[in-house]
Amino acid sequence: MTESLKTTPLDAWHRRLGARMVPFAGYAMPVQYDLTGPLAERCRGGVMAEHLHCRSGAALFDVSHMGQAMLTGASAAEALERLVPGDILGLKPNRQRYTLLMNDAGGIIDDLMVANLGDDRLFLVVNAGRKDVDIAHLRAHVPDGITLAVDDDRALLALQGPAAVAVLARLAPDVAALPFMGVGAVTLAGAGCIVSRSGYTGEDGFEISIPADRAEALADLLLQQPEVAPAGLGARDSLRLEAGLCLYGNDIDETTSPVEAGLTWVIGKRRKMAWDFPGGAIVRDQLDNGPTRRRVGIRPDGRAPARGHTQIVMPDGGDEAGIVTSGGFGPTLNAPIAMGYVRRDLSEDGTRLDLMVRGKPLPATVVALPFVPHRYAR
Amino acid sequence: MAAKNSDRRYTKDHEWVQLDGDIATVGITDHAQEQLGELVFIELPATERTVVANEACAVVESVKAASDVYAPLAGKIAEINETIVDDPAIVNSDAEGEGWFFRMELDDPDTFDELMDQDAYDEYLETL
Numbered sequence: 001m002t003e004s005l006k007t008t009p010l011d012a013w014h015r016r017l018g019a020r021m022v023p024f025a026g027y028a029m030p031v032q033y034d035l036t037g038p039l040a041e042r043c044r045g046g047v048m049a050e051h052l053h054c055r056s057g058a059a060l061f062d063v064s065h066m067g068q069a070m071l072t073g074a075s076a077a078e079a080l081e082r083l084v085p086g087d088i089l090g091l092k093p094n095r096q097r098y099t100l101l102m103n104d105a106g107g108i109i110d111d112l113m114v115a116n117l118g119d120d121r122l123f124l125v126v127n128a129g130r131k132d133v134d135i136a137h138l139r140a141h142v143p144d145g146i147t148l149a150v151d152d153d154r155a156l157l158a159l160q161g162p163a164a165v166a167v168l169a170r171l172a173p174d175v176a177a178l179p180f181m182g183v184g185a186v187t188l189a190g191a192g193c194i195v196s197r198s199g200y201t202g203e204d205g206f207e208i209s210i211p212a213d214r215a216e217a218l219a220d221l222l223l224q225q226p227e228v229a230p231a232g233l234g235a236r237d238s239l240r241l242e243a244g245l246c247l248y249g250n251d252i253d254e255t256t257s258p259v260e261a262g263l264t265w266v267i268g269k270r271r272k273m274a275w276d277f278p279g280g281a282i283v284r285d286q287l288d289n290g291p292t293r294r295r296v297g298i299r300p301d302g303r304a305p306a307r308g309h310t311q312i313v314m315p316d317g318g319d320e321a322g323i324v325t326s327g328g329f330g331p332t333l334n335a336p337i338a339m340g341y342v343r344r345d346l347s348e349d350g351t352r353l354d355l356m357v358r359g360k361p362l363p364a365t366v367v368a369l370p371f372v373p374h375r376y377a378r
Numbered sequence: 379m380a381a382k383n384s385d386r387r388y389t390k391d392h393e394w395v396q397l398d399g400d401i402a403t404v405g406i407t408d409h410a411q412e413q414l415g416e417l418v419f420i421e422l423p424a425t426e427r428t429v430v431a432n433e434a435c436a437v438v439e440s441v442k443a444a445s446d447v448y449a450p451l452a453g454k455i456a457e458i459n460e461t462i463v464d465d466p467a468i469v470n471s472d473a474e475g476e477g478w479f480f481r482m483e484l485d486d487p488d489t490f491d492e493l494m495d496q497d498a499y500d501e502y503l504e505t506l
Contacts, residue, residue, distance in 0.1 A: 031442075032415065046415050046416055047415055047416065047440065047441040047442055048415070048416040048418075048441055049416075051441070234415075234441065234442050237442070238441050238442070303418070303419045304419050304421065304439070305418070305419060305439050305444070307443075307444060328441055328442065329418045329419070329439070329440075329441045331441060336418075336419070358421075358437065
């Protein structure tokens with residue numbers, strides 16, 4: 001582990017639990033745990049077991065590497081709306097929305113969560129690896145009178161799974177009333193937290209922003225609940241892949257548009273009338289005339305996974321058809337799964353394609369996303 | 379801790395090798411399976427394939443990543459363990475026994491002693 005890696009407020013906590021720490025986006029992060037004692041009886045640890053525990057109980061993730069920031073000012077929503085395709089002016093207090101920072105070419109600078117905390121405050125959660133880019137972009141584009149405060153002194157915990165609501169409501173009954181994508185101020189472990197009913201696993205669950213110095217107390221309190229086991233970045237990745245959710249840097253980046261990525265649902269109704277966001281004209285043209293490629297789900301035949309960067313070719317002649325952007329094994333399905341971009345004419349469900357794995361064509365089928373149905377609280 | 383295997387040799391890529399005449403049985407070490415985590419897919423070389431030392435000739439995949447398994451020495455693949463292809467979890471539960479990968483006919487059985495013995499491998503693990 002290199003000296004220069006940043007640590008989250010839960011670093012020592014992870015190591016005590018038997019985490020295998022790896023570098024990720026400049027942070028030392030737990031990729032999986034080798035659990036011992038009573039915890040091992042709940043979940044024996046390892047990517048597979050942690051993944052399955054999240055689908056059946058409640059998994060606790062440390063996602064403090066992600067960027068948290070507050071955008072404050074009377075015209076904060078208006079200012080942010082100029083940079084994203086979402087309806088931010090229409091975002092009600094105590095509601096959260098998934099949106100995209102766009103570039104002028106219709107590409108995606110980052111995907112992020114925006115929560116309206118009321119009193120002209122927008123709470124942003126951005127990807128760890130894009131923090132610096134996003135903050136610089138926001139600072140360069142928001143007008144005077146709006147402040148952007150980066151919260152480096154807060155941790156972010158995610159409690160995900162069908163048992164998450166029962167667990168968290170035991171500690172703070174109010175959270176049970178939060179709808180999907182609802183946000184509220186909640187006291188947990190004696191600390192003022194921002195809790196949202198959202199996540200990155202396809203399951204019901206919560207993300208909890210908490211002052212760094214109370215993160216360990218909350219993590220311990222959550223682990224004392226019999227349904228909860230810790231889970232690392234390995235399970236987080238396989239869970240989001242099964243849920244068909246994009247990973248920035250893999251599935252979306254500055255060269256992919258929301259239309260290509262299948263994220264046109266993030267464009268607000270009003271924004272679709274005005275097209276007044278960066279790259280709006282390009283996005284509109286792609287919506288009207290179809291993009292050249294589309295993000296699709298892919299099920300390889302057999303058991304061999306196809307990883308990111310795998311070439312996708314036509315079954316007959318081997319002509320180029322696209323590329324895998326995320327791929328691995330889906331523990332819930334007990335089968336390999338992948339996502340990638342293919343030519344639009346090859347993007348229909350049921351299309352047969354070959355994945356070039358270790359120099360050999362591996363037959364596969366285009367399928368609808370998600371692979372595992374979402375179970376959000378509706 | 380496993381008993382000392384005086385008839386086994388090890389590579390820096392975490393393969394174990396057991397020699398019987400000029401036939402070497404090859405697998406990955408318990409350390410390797412533990413580092414990889416639960417295996418979900420294994421690809422073995424074709425029998426009769428000729429390999430040189432350190433040639434990638436098998437693949438193991440966990441949920442998260444794919445890794446190569448190398449031929450520890452030069453020779454010809456004589457037999458493969460189809461059981462682990464059907465059930466990769468055997469490698470996690472018994473890497474240095476039932477979870478063997480393949481048997482190979484060594485070009486030169488004397489090369490076996492160029493590999494690390496158990497003590498040397500244990501020392502090597504300490505340095506990682």
